Amino acid sequence: MAKQRVFSGIQPSGVPTLGNYLGAIRNWVPMQDQYDTIYCVVDLHAITVWQDPKELTAQSREMAAALLACGLDPERCILFLQSHVHAHARLAWIFNCVARLGWLNRMTQFKDKAGKNQEASSAGLYVYPNLMAADILAYHASRVPVGDDQRQHLELANDIAQKFNHDYATDFFPTIEPHIMGVAARVMSLRDGTKKMSKSDPSDQSRINLTDDADTISLKIRRAKTDPEPLPSEAAGLEGRPEARNLVGILAAITDTTPDAILRDHGGQGFGTFKSALADALVAHLSPIASDMRRLLADPGAVDALLRRGADRARAIADPIVDRAHEIVGFLPPR
Numbered sequence: 001m002a003k004q005r006v007f008s009g010i011q012p013s014g015v016p017t018l019g020n021y022l023g024a025i026r027n028w029v030p031m032q033d034q035y036d037t038i039y040c041v042v043d044l045h046a047i048t049v050w051q052d053p054k055e056l057t058a059q060s061r062e063m064a065a066a067l068l069a070c071g072l073d074p075e076r077c078i079l080f081l082q083s084h085v086h087a088h089a090r091l092a093w094i095f096n097c098v099a100r101l102g103w104l105n106r107m108t109q110f111k112d113k114a115g116k117n118q119e120a121s122s123a124g125l126y127v128y129p130n131l132m133a134a135d136i137l138a139y140h141a142s143r144v145p146v147g148d149d150q151r152q153h154l155e156l157a158n159d160i161a162q163k164f165n166h167d168y169a170t171d172f173f174p175t176i177e178p179h180i181m182g183v184a185a186r187v188m189s190l191r192d193g194t195k196k197m198s199k200s201d202p203s204d205q206s207r208i209n210l211t212d213d214a215d216t217i218s219l220k221i222r223r224a225k226t227d228p229e230p231l232p233s234e235a236a237g238l239e240g241r242p243e244a245r246n247l248v249g250i251l252a253a254i255t256d257t258t259p260d261a262i263l264r265d266h267g268g269q270g271f272g273t274f275k276s277a278l279a280d281a282l283v284a285h286l287s288p289i290a291s292d293m294r295r296l297l298a299d300p301g302a303v304d305a306l307l308r309r310g311a312d313r314a315r316a317i318a319d320p321i322v323d324r325a326h327e328i329v330g331f332l333p334p335r
């Protein structure tokens with residue numbers, strides 16, 4: 001039987017963070033052996049909010065290098081940039097005409113990102129989920145690993161596929177199975193335990209970047225917000241202590257254990273010893289990734305060549321699928 005096809009994407013809107021790593025990238029790596037995997041740096045999505053052109057170029061390459069350094073292997077997966085494969089934008093236009101405004105109006109990510117000034121946000125930000133549906137369905141991918149924050153977008157993608165199939169009396173697009181990564185893998189800001197760690201947070205102190213060196217990591221952890229109580233001896237005691245819960249969760253995730261096991265060692269202690277154990281574990285885990293990233297970025301041409309080869313392979317899958325969607329819609333064949 002053919003392997004199930006997996007598709008996922010990540011925006012090159014900054015340096016990837018520990019949140020991206022624990023919540024997404026780390027889970028993409030073992031999937032390479034089990035599934036037919038396609039991973040995309042979604043630069044078209046990134047420009048739904050302003051990106052400085054030079055920075056966008058650099059960040060796209062950096063994100064690709066980060067994914068490679070974390071263990072994506074171009075021999076075992078397809079890794080490419082979204083803007084290199086026109087099938088995404090072609091299918092997204094059709095989906096703009098399938099999705100209903102009422103559906104998009106319910107998207108909480110748009111409300112969060114647009115904030116108070118919806119009138120001033122780009123039309124692209126509004127139709128962002130339609131492009132995401134096109135990313136996945138242009139490959140007939142059926143399994144999509146993402147964080148919990150993307151669940152609503154996947155439900156919308158299924159609504160689009162269903163309406164397309166219904167309106168054009170076809171069964172062309174498959175149903176997508178969301179593969180939501182553990183809630184435990186939601187990493188929060190180091191300055192505010194109720195806010196998600198994000199590469200677009202204005203404060204660099206709020207996150208660990210995959211490019212941070214050992215001293216920076218230690219300093220950020222030492223300065224991370226905590227509360228005055230000692231650590232509890234089991235996870236239940238973290239209730240109502242978002243910062244403590246976040247730091248314990250990070251140490252558990254990075255050392256492949258549970259918060260209970262961490263607290264068996266550190267319960268009753270103040271944050272001092274715990275924080276130095278956390279900083280050591282992070283440095284041990286992340287510094288090989290950072291040095292591999294630096295090695296890859298020393299030869300940007302090689303990274304670009306890898307991405308172009310990935311795009312060729314992606315096109316070979318997506319072009320025939322989107323050509324067929326054009327036929328179903330009734331566009332006169334161009335050749």
Ligand code: AMP
Nearest residue numbers: 011019020023024146147185186187197
């Ligand atoms: P983004 O940074 O929005 O492009 O997200 C890329 C992937 O990383 C998605 O699957 C997100 O769900 C995941 N992700 C982003 N930030 C976090 C976080 N703080 N904790 C866990 N997962 C995250």
Ligand code: TRP
Nearest residue numbers: 007008009010011042132135146
């Ligand atoms: N919207 C996703 C995020 O911000 C990124 C993304 C774009 C994506 N296209 C995708 C994820 C397709 C999964 C599948 O995290």
